[in-house]
Amino acid sequence: MSAVVLQMLCVAGLLGSTILAIVLSRSKIATAVIYSATLAASAIALIGSGYWLLGGPANATDLTLPIGLPWLGAHFRLDRLASFFLVVVNLGGASASLYGLGYGRHEEAPHRVLPFFPAFLAGMNLVVLADDAFSYLLCWEFMSLASWALVMAHHREPGNAKAGYVYLVMASFGTLALLLAFGLLAGPAGDYEFAAIRTAQHTPYVATLVLILMLLGAGSKAGLVPLHVWLPLAHPAAPSHVSALMSGVMTKVAIYGFIRVVFDLLGPPAWSASVIVLFLGGITAVMGILYAMMEKDLKRLLAYSTIENIGIIFVSLGLALAFQANGLKLAAALAFTAALFHVLNHSFFKSLLFFGAGAVLTSTGERDMDKLGGLIHRMPFTSFVFLVGCVAISALPPFNGFVSEWLMFQAVLQSPDLPQWALKIMVPAVGAMLALAAALAAACFVKAFGVTFLGRPRSVAAETAAEVDRYSLSAMFILAALCLFAGILPGLVIDALSPVTIEILGGRMPIQANEAWLSIVPIAESRSSYNGLLVMLFITISTSLAVFFIHRFASHALRRGPAWGCGFSDPTPAAQYSSESFAQPIRRVFGTLAFHARDHVDMPAPGDIRPARLRIEVHDLIWEGIYLPLADAVGYAADRLNRLQFLTIRRYLSLVFATLVTLLLVLAIWS
Amino acid sequence: MVVMSDILVQGIQMALVLLLAPLLTGFVRKIKARLVRRKGASIFQPYRDLLRLLRKEVVLADNASWLFRVTPYVTFAATWVAAALIPTFATGLLFNWTADLIAIVALLGSARFFLALAGMDVGTSFGGIGSSREVMIAALAEPAMLLIVFCMALVAGSTQLSTVANFMASSYVGLRVSLGMALIALIMVALAENARIPVDNPATHLELTMVHEAMVLEYSGRHLAMIEFGAFLKLLLYISLIACVFLPWKIAVFGTGPLAYAIGAGAYVVKLAVAGFLLAVFETATAKMRVFRVPQFLGAALMLGLLGTLLLFVSRSF
Numbered sequence: 001m002s003a004v005v006l007q008m009l010c011v012a013g014l015l016g017s018t019i020l021a022i023v024l025s026r027s028k029i030a031t032a033v034i035y036s037a038t039l040a041a042s043a044i045a046l047i048g049s050g051y052w053l054l055g056g057p058a059n060a061t062d063l064t065l066p067i068g069l070p071w072l073g074a075h076f077r078l079d080r081l082a083s084f085f086l087v088v089v090n091l092g093g094a095s096a097s098l099y100g101l102g103y104g105r106h107e108e109a110p111h112r113v114l115p116f117f118p119a120f121l122a123g124m125n126l127v128v129l130a131d132d133a134f135s136y137l138l139c140w141e142f143m144s145l146a147s148w149a150l151v152m153a154h155h156r157e158p159g160n161a162k163a164g165y166v167y168l169v170m171a172s173f174g175t176l177a178l179l180l181a182f183g184l185l186a187g188p189a190g191d192y193e194f195a196a197i198r199t200a201q202h203t204p205y206v207a208t209l210v211l212i213l214m215l216l217g218a219g220s221k222a223g224l225v226p227l228h229v230w231l232p233l234a235h236p237a238a239p240s241h242v243s244a245l246m247s248g249v250m251t252k253v254a255i256y257g258f259i260r261v262v263f264d265l266l267g268p269p270a271w272s273a274s275v276i277v278l279f280l281g282g283i284t285a286v287m288g289i290l291y292a293m294m295e296k297d298l299k300r301l302l303a304y305s306t307i308e309n310i311g312i313i314f315v316s317l318g319l320a321l322a323f324q325a326n327g328l329k330l331a332a333a334l335a336f337t338a339a340l341f342h343v344l345n346h347s348f349f350k351s352l353l354f355f356g357a358g359a360v361l362t363s364t365g366e367r368d369m370d371k372l373g374g375l376i377h378r379m380p381f382t383s384f385v386f387l388v389g390c391v392a393i394s395a396l397p398p399f400n401g402f403v404s405e406w407l408m409f410q411a412v413l414q415s416p417d418l419p420q421w422a423l424k425i426m427v428p429a430v431g432a433m434l435a436l437a438a439a440l441a442a443a444c445f446v447k448a449f450g451v452t453f454l455g456r457p458r459s460v461a462a463e464t465a466a467e468v469d470r471y472s473l474s475a476m477f478i479l480a481a482l483c484l485f486a487g488i489l490p491g492l493v494i495d496a497l498s499p500v501t502i503e504i505l506g507g508r509m510p511i512q513a514n515e516a517w518l519s520i521v522p523i524a525e526s527r528s529s530y531n532g533l534l535v536m537l538f539i540t541i542s543t544s545l546a547v548f549f550i551h552r553f554a555s556h557a558l559r560r561g562p563a564w565g566c567g568f569s570d571p572t573p574a575a576q577y578s579s580e581s582f583a584q585p586i587r588r589v590f591g592t593l594a595f596h597a598r599d600h601v602d603m604p605a606p607g608d609i610r611p612a613r614l615r616i617e618v619h620d621l622i623w624e625g626i627y628l629p630l631a632d633a634v635g636y637a638a639d640r641l642n643r644l645q646f647l648t649i650r651r652y653l654s655l656v657f658a659t660l661v662t663l664l665l666v667l668a669i670w671s
Numbered sequence: 672m673v674v675m676s677d678i679l680v681q682g683i684q685m686a687l688v689l690l691l692a693p694l695l696t697g698f699v700r701k702i703k704a705r706l707v708r709r710k711g712a713s714i715f716q717p718y719r720d721l722l723r724l725l726r727k728e729v730v731l732a733d734n735a736s737w738l739f740r741v742t743p744y745v746t747f748a749a750t751w752v753a754a755a756l757i758p759t760f761a762t763g764l765l766f767n768w769t770a771d772l773i774a775i776v777a778l779l780g781s782a783r784f785f786l787a788l789a790g791m792d793v794g795t796s797f798g799g800i801g802s803s804r805e806v807m808i809a810a811l812a813e814p815a816m817l818l819i820v821f822c823m824a825l826v827a828g829s830t831q832l833s834t835v836a837n838f839m840a841s842s843y844v845g846l847r848v849s850l851g852m853a854l855i856a857l858i859m860v861a862l863a864e865n866a867r868i869p870v871d872n873p874a875t876h877l878e879l880t881m882v883h884e885a886m887v888l889e890y891s892g893r894h895l896a897m898i899e900f901g902a903f904l905k906l907l908l909y910i911s912l913i914a915c916v917f918l919p920w921k922i923a924v925f926g927t928g929p930l931a932y933a934i935g936a937g938a939y940v941v942k943l944a945v946a947g948f949l950l951a952v953f954e955t956a957t958a959k960m961r962v963f964r965v966p967q968f969l970g971a972a973l974m975l976g977l978l979g980t981l982l983l984f985v986s987r988s989f
Contacts, residue, residue, distance in 0.1 A: 374794070376792075395777065396780050397777050409773050424984050425981060436810065439813035443806035450790075454736065454794070525768055525831075546747055550725070559730050576799060577799020577802070582803045584803065588963060
């Protein structure tokens with residue numbers, strides 16, 4: 001059985017689970033049955049695609065099904081790029097299913113979630129497998145609609161209807177852009193097969209247009225600023241394991257689309273293409289994390305942080321484009337590997353963090369961080385894995401987030417080799433933006449963990465929280481372990497990614513497996529090297545040494561007492577630092593420009609007994625500056641056009657007549 | 672046999688930074704006291720402070736979690752590992768290639784991450800104020816630090832500190848404007864990272880102006896000793912970094928024999944003393960700035976780093 005057939009069988013299994021879910025509908029066993037089925041299907045698909053990525057034969061396998069357009073059929077193909085992204089999709093799918101086995105029990109309306117969950121997974125698998133434009137778009141829309149249905153699962157909750165609406169509008173906009181991009185790629189002959197598109201010659205004009213359309217189409221799904229607006233609304237609205245899939249995996253499918261078209265189908269890139277990708281990526285990274293910093297809803301914070309990570313991945317892809325356009329194969333492979341590594345990493349820790357947020361939501365019913373606190377005492381396991389996720393996403397060694405960012409910085413350091421001045425100046429500046437985003441991410445996740453899990457409980461719900469079930473915990477622990485393994489053994493991951501870079505760029509990073517002590521050496525050891533394993537080992541050894549000496553020689557006395565706080569004991573947990581007050585210094589430094597943030601202090605005069613008030617004013621400039629005016633314009637036009645509905649029959653007839661004459665005139669002049 | 676001597680040299684380096692760190696802080700304090708015409712405590716006072724803290728009992732807040740108790744050890748270990756990876760008296764140490772400069776900076780970031788979390792653990796307002804300001808300063812200092820790394824890496828063609836030090840010690844370098852800018856920027860970042868005047872005051876006891884000290888306010892006994900020791904190490908680390916990159920004078924090249932190592936160690940102590948003296952003079956001569964002036968200070972460091980990098984491009988191609 002060829003590899004692609006196995007993958008398609010798994011997809012069939014997922015689609016079968018959808019039908020099963022409809023049949024079982026409201027029965028009690030539905031949750032367990034469906035999530036077990038999706039777990040099995042995803043696990044098989046994961047093993048299949050993982051095996052194929054690591055050790056499979058070099059040539060791609062394809063499959064043509066007699067559905068879709070009659071003269072085209074539906075083409076599916078499994079090559080190295082697809083198999084890497086299938087690993088990401090199915091790993092996310094398997095862990096979300098495992099988590100769902102526990103989390104799904106608390107679902108109030110399982111019949112709104114269960115049929116769409118396998119369908120969503122199948123859709124993401126199909127997008128990655130599709131090998132012609134028609135099936136690609138069809139599967140893309142299928143994936144979008146299935147995820148939309150999941151966003152609307154809790155449609156009565158305030159805000160979710162708006163989230164679904166905005167998502168639908170943005171998804172249709174994105175598909176429109178993709179449709180146009182594939183139309184341009186297919187050319188006048190209308191060849192929709194990817195194989196034909198790949199061999200066709202594309203003029204620079206078409207290539208630029210396709211790049212921009214792909215940035216709009218894939219970028220709106222992935223969450224590039226300023227097309228990100230739907231993401232922080234829709235991702236948190238879905239049940240948490242679906243949020244994890246949308247943030248951790250679906251955005252990666254969008255990135256797959258971008259890579260497939262821009263790197264694979266479009267042929268050799270022009271260097272100017274990289275400028276716009278780098279610019280958008282840098283802006284997205286910094287703005288995404290600044291938005292996250294301002295947020296006090298835990299799941300929305302995570303969604304905004306996804307935007308940041310998408311920006312980081314796009315920066316890296318932009319670097320790869322720049323190097324590839326100038327024929328610097330090694331540097332291009334380095335940047336591209338960094339991007340893929342970060343895709344993998346982000347799917348690990350973002351799923352983990354959303355699972356953690358879901359666990360908090362299950363046991364407290366709260367997403368607002370300012371109503372949480374002190375959960376580390378009541379949810380010790382969840383807080384531990386959430387901490388691992390926070391450290392990993394903040395790009396701190398020895399976890400995996402650091403490795404991919406380190407590789408990106410190494411790629412940025414190759415910028416002097418670029419001949420173009422614009423890139424020479426731009427790349428270090430973008431590198432500084434990456435560093436800023438990483439530092440802000442650390443700040444943001446200190447806030448997320450500190451306010452949610454540390455301190456004193458700010459509500460009764462937080463005070464009475466309990467640890468979640470074993471399925472959820474095991475899903476989170478597996479992902480946390482993966483974060484650590486990818487962080488301390490990065491050489492293995494880089495080597496596993498090299499077939500993909502060879503396929504797409506024709507170059508690869510040096511083989512890492514032969515390096516002493518499993519270090520990673522992107523170019524040469526004298527230039528730079530990093531060894532996560534030894535860093536981890538050293539920290540462990542020196543921590544143990546310190547602990548040993550302290551416990552051997554220092555006093556063991558320990559006394560519990562009330563917190564000191566400089567002698568001022570806060571009577572109420574409300575006096576603690578909240579998420580808004582924690583963000584205050586950064587809001588003041590960056591927010592005055594980026595959000596027009598203002599603090600209004602209302603201090604009553606002496607003798608006045610009303611309480612003093614602090615009001616924070618933060619504006620989402622992109623929403624207020626682009627989307628609201630656009631919505632107003634559409635509303636205005638609709639109001640004007642509304643009159644057309646109330647005309648007399650005579651007027652309608654004359655309108656039809658006038659249109660007909662105009663069209664004929666245009667046609668006559670045209671030809 | 673070679674491996675044994677390698678391990679020995681690396682071990683000496685790890686012990687050396689540990690031994691010298693409190694002495695350096697004691698020395699800076701002594702000079703500062705003398706400059707304001709005080710007699711000041713002995714330069715060995717930090718050792719005595721550490722020993723006294725180790726003997727004291729720990730008073731732990733009722734709701735402190737395991738994270739609060741683990742953090743002192745983790746931050747100390749991360750700082751120690753980072754300090755051990757910077758060439759002090761010799762380059763090309765056994766484990767130098769474990770982490771390049773970017774990774775060393777990130778290791779310090781890990782230490783700060785945990786310290787900032789510990790500040791929020793007990794749930795007092797002071798801990799929160801310290802943590803939130805510390806991460807704000809870090810968010811500004813890290814991009815500046817990265818641009819300095821770029822600038823150095825462009826000159827030396829490496830982010831590996833041993834290679835950079837060897838390159839800077841060779842005669843190919845000469846005076847460069849970019850390096851001067853990077854040096855100034857690095858000093859500014861080092862002042863901010865070590866919570867020194869003008870960014871923060873290590874000796875302050877006025878709660879509302881504290882940043883670093885507010886964050887560790889709830890610590891006592893052996894935990895506090897580890898945190899203080901970590902802070903001493905961090906100061907030594909940054910001075911070693913500046914010395915190894917910009918002043919690799921007499922630094923021993925790997926494998927040149929015990930005499931070169933001894934000379935290197937002697938030169939290293941001299942460098943530490945000079946840097947400590949300059950730091951004390953600078954701190955006595957300046958006043959602490961308001962917290963919200965810090966962005967301008969670090970923004971200047973960032974701009975210097977960027978200018979230095981861009982100047983390198985210009986000077987290279989013409």
